[in-house]
Amino acid sequence: MSSDNQPFVTDSSKVGTETREARLAGQDNRFNSRLREAFGSSPFILTKFDKFMNWVRGSSMFMLQFGIACCSIEMMHTYAVKHDLDRFGAGVPRASPRQADVIIIPGTIVSKFAPRMKRVYDQMPEPKFVIGMGSCTISGGPFQEGYNVVKGAEEVIPVDIHVPGCPPRPEALVYGVAKLQERVANGESSPVTVKPYELEEFGDLERDEIVEQLADDIDVDDLVMRYNWGDSP
């Protein structure tokens, strides 16, 4: 067997296994590859559709081109040369939220911007994921005492991964993205349920006419955030 035909295998003696030997007998060796090795003796993959979709989602993420403050500078560096987020299948920023499925929130959120950011998030199609970049998206960071500063992105939209730092280094952001991919691929970070947040407020109430009507009255576009000062830490 000539190794010239097998670009994936450099030294066939090192990757030879019993399974492989068994398979090799009388087979066309173009079916042999590392991928085949990984999948076992059958050239077919059996998996759950959900699991497959999760793997696909995690492996090809379209980021939203979304800059707020200081962290967006480091985010640009993460996309660009040297750090090159594209290596991890997550490096093409989309200018429109309609085409994106991950939003990185890079910076401080203030009262005037919070409703706008919620609007941008709402415009993204499901399933969507959120990476909070920097301390400001965790707690308001160094500006926490500011009269105008929203104390963390989670006051406004749900966040999947927090990357701490002020600002985080590009390496840290890459790590955060990789962690998110891992979670998505494992199905741990389930897609956000399509449901107006406020419906939660009705809790276990029986869905009688009144509750239904109240639910209908909710204008989803108008919901700013599931935000309640009383519950805030």
Added chain:
Amino acid sequence: MSVELPADADAVQTPEEIEAVLGDLVIGRDDHENAPGFIIKPDTVVDALDRLREQAGFDHLSCVTAQEYADRYESIYHLTSYGDRTKEVSIIVPTDKENPVSQSANEVFRTADWHEREAYDLVGIEYDEHPDLRRILLPETWQGHPLGQSYDQDRPQVVPLREHANPLKEDQQADEDDETMFLNIGPHHPATHGVLHIETVLDGEQVVDLEPDIGYLHRCEEQVCQNSTYRYQIMPYPDRWDYISAGLLNEWAYARTAEQLADIEVPEYAQVIRTMGAELCRMAAHFLALGTFALDIYGDFTALFMYSIRDREKVQNILEELTGQRLMFNYFRLGGVVWDLPEPREEFFEMTRDFLDELPTALEEYHDMMTSNEILQMRTVDTGVLPADVAKSYGATGPVARASGIDYDVRRDDPYGYYENLDWDVITEDGCDNFSRLLVRMREVEESAKIVEQCIDLLEDWPEDERNIQSNVPRTIKPDDDAEIYKAVEGAKGELGIYMRADGTEKPARFKIRSPCFSNLQTLPEMSNGEYVPDAIASLGSLDIVLGEVDR
């Protein structure tokens, strides 16, 4: 009049001469550390500023500070001259507590428009005859004035979108027979360099009216600084005003002001390090300006943007060696810098020299792809024209002013650091258009490289036993009660000034930031009205604003 006035307006220099110009308008004196201060009545603002501009050569309204005392409100107009930066005067306008109304200076200096709106928004002084006195930084639904004394600064007032004014609503639309169209650009838009909102009215492809709407990144920087101590706590924040790697330049603005206020000396060796670091920062900031400008003009995300990021990475590596941080350096201390150059020093020098040696080749690439590119020339030459007198009226500074032929650079005109001992030039261009602003930035990178090179030569030969990085500064700094100062440095975007008032404690009673981007952005309508939409975007890119500094 006891003082003989010189015939030439620019020759008016001494406080006595300025007082003679103002004549009977002066009702008191309240001198600041940097300049004489004259108190005038609230209804004579236009008169006083007009006299100072016409008869004493004060043609630059650098900043308007507003503050509330226990018994009064006060607006301070910090005036200086484009021809002579060391000539400064403060015009102080007290207004009473019950009814804080003061005359607007908008008639004399167009830049007062936004500055007074900010004063109204944050402190609560109302300006008579102001063309458009609305909130500027906070949402229009905000209740109260947060830098006023009675305001409870507890929590942000977040309201749903429906509470905000919606220009697209029917009742705000133009009449049907009108042929204009309203267009929102931003606050989330790739070409706005952050969270800027531009309300544009279009007639076909032409801009009829354009108004920047800011405040989407108002992070209460002034309040945060007022709640921090001079010695250590304030210094990390300047990094976050202009965050395009211009951290050391901003830190220098605070360091310079506080050092003069508290009378702190800085050793010469530290000044050389500061100068070198600051110029490296300026280069990094200008690189990003070039890259994003190319991105705005012809969507070049692949080549030029990556080139500029590549060069920024090199500068950031050097700065990281020096300060320990990529972006938020926190390297300056009052009275010096926090630590010496990294050991082994030879490696650091070699690294920096390598970068400087490669720079001419890199700049040649930029020139090949940008300035000699016909598409870019068609888009930028003679678009976004900003005549020098308009730029002066709006208080434009930095590369924006220098591209309009205004020979003004704080580094040279009001020297600080080690600049006056080095050999470098102030770059000006006479084109007044987008192309000139691009050229000025590119040539300033060369000048900065010259400065860095000279600093390295100096540092290399500096005797080992004279490497004093910090003077002896007390642990707590308490400047005298009621000492006031306004000082500026040349940031990456222009004149970055800081006003501080001490109240005898270890925290400033008022901390006001004069941001160059804030004033520069104000010129956008002048440059864009009547032009095409893409040219308006090009003009915005050429202004090179940072929203963190515009909104503070």
